[in-house]
Amino acid sequence: MKIHKGQYGYRDSHRKQQLLWVILFLAAIIAQLLARNFTANSSAKNILTVMAILTVLPMANLASPLLAGWRYKTPAEDFHRIMMPYEEKCTILYDLIITSKEYVMPMDAVAVHPSAVIGYCTNPKVDVKKAEAHLNEMLKGNKLDANARVFKEETTFLRRLDNLKPAAEYEDDGSLPYAVQLMKNLSM
Numbered sequence: 001m002k003i004h005k006g007q008y009g010y011r012d013s014h015r016k017q018q019l020l021w022v023i024l025f026l027a028a029i030i031a032q033l034l035a036r037n038f039t040a041n042s043s044a045k046n047i048l049t050v051m052a053i054l055t056v057l058p059m060a061n062l063a064s065p066l067l068a069g070w071r072y073k074t075p076a077e078d079f080h081r082i083m084m085p086y087e088e089k090c091t092i093l094y095d096l097i098i099t100s101k102e103y104v105m106p107m108d109a110v111a112v113h114p115s116a117v118i119g120y121c122t123n124p125k126v127d128v129k130k131a132e133a134h135l136n137e138m139l140k141g142n143k144l145d146a147n148a149r150v151f152k153e154e155t156t157f158l159r160r161l162d163n164l165k166p167a168a169e170y171e172d173d174g175s176l177p178y179a180v181q182l183m184k185n186l187s188m
Contacts, residue, residue, distance in 0.1 A: 005095075005096070005184045005187060006093035006094060006095075006096065006180070006183075006184050006187075007094060007095070008074065008080045008094040008095065009074050009094075009095065010074070010094065010095040010096075011069065011072060011073055011074045011095040011097070011106075012073060012074045015066065015069070015070070015073075018062055018063075018065070018066040019066065021062050022059055022062050022063050022066060025055060025056075025058060025059035025062065026059065028055050029052050029055050029056060029059065032048050032049075032051050032052040032055065033048070033049075033052050035048055036048040036049060036052075065188045068097075068099070068104055068188070069097045069104065069106070069188060072097055072104075072106035072122070072123075074094075074095050075094075075095075075108045075109075075122075079108060079109075079154075080094070082158070083109050086111060086161045086164075088166065089111075089113070089161070089164050089165070089166045089167060090111045090112060090113035090114075090161075090164060090166075090167050091111070091112045091113075091167075091176065091180050092109055092110070092111055092112075093107075093109070093110040093111075093112065093180065093183055093184065094108065094109055094110075095107075095108070096110055096119075096183060096184070096186075096187035097187055097188050098119075098134075098135070098183075098186045098187050098188075099188055100130075100131070100134040102127075102130060103123065103125070103126050103127075103130070103131065103134075104123065105119075105121050105123055105126050105131055105150075106121060106122050106123055107119045107120060107121055107187075108120050108121075108122055109157070110183055111161055111164070112176065112179050112180045112183060113164055113167055113176075114167050114170035114171075114173075114175070114176055115147065115164070115165075115170065116147040116148065116149055117135065117139065117147065117148040117149070117179060117183065118148075118149045118150075118151070118157065118160055118161065119131075119135070119148070119149070119150045119151070120150075120151050120152075120154060120157040121150050121151070121152055122152070123152075124152065126150070126152065128150050128151075128152060131150045132148050132149060132150050135148035135150065135186075136148050138182065138186055139179070139182070142178070142182050144175055144178065144179050144182065145175075
């Protein structure tokens with residue numbers, strides 16, 4: 001069963017899939033370079049060399065996000081069990097890795113609620129104010145309310161989620177699915 005972006009377990013599943021593709025591309029590059037040695041025709045050698053060089057480009061496009069997010073794994077199942085009751089109040093997205101010019105922000109969970117977007121970031125190097133500013137800029141740029149909060153401590157994050165009213169109590173202006181999709185799109 002394929003795990004989609006925003007579902008629990010996405011980081012680990014995506015990492016395995018990307019690693020498989022990188023290995024396949026690497027095998028294709030090596031095969032092209034080895035095939036180059038088995039031909040005497042200089043035109044064929046040149047074509048195989050160009051093919052190997054052109055195969056490196058899509059492999060690099062797959063490998064760069066893989067390397068950037070390599071150390072960020074899916075959180076423990078205990079965290080998922082803690083988060084499940086909050087899924088009734090709002091939309092919870094798991095395992096997102098949002099990037100900005102300065103940071104890689106592994107968001108173990110992002111609560112998308114009509115009143116705010118609340119994220120739990122596990123990277124200790126992230127400056128919370130800059131992360132919030134980046135998210136608010138993205139929300140504002142997509143014509144959504146710029147009300148994003150980022151927490152680095154799980155207890156503070158859970159306390160903030162406890163204070164949320166169920167999303168059903170808010171007037172539906174149709175922006176919630178749009179905000180959910182935006183958060184998924186911001187993630188690599």
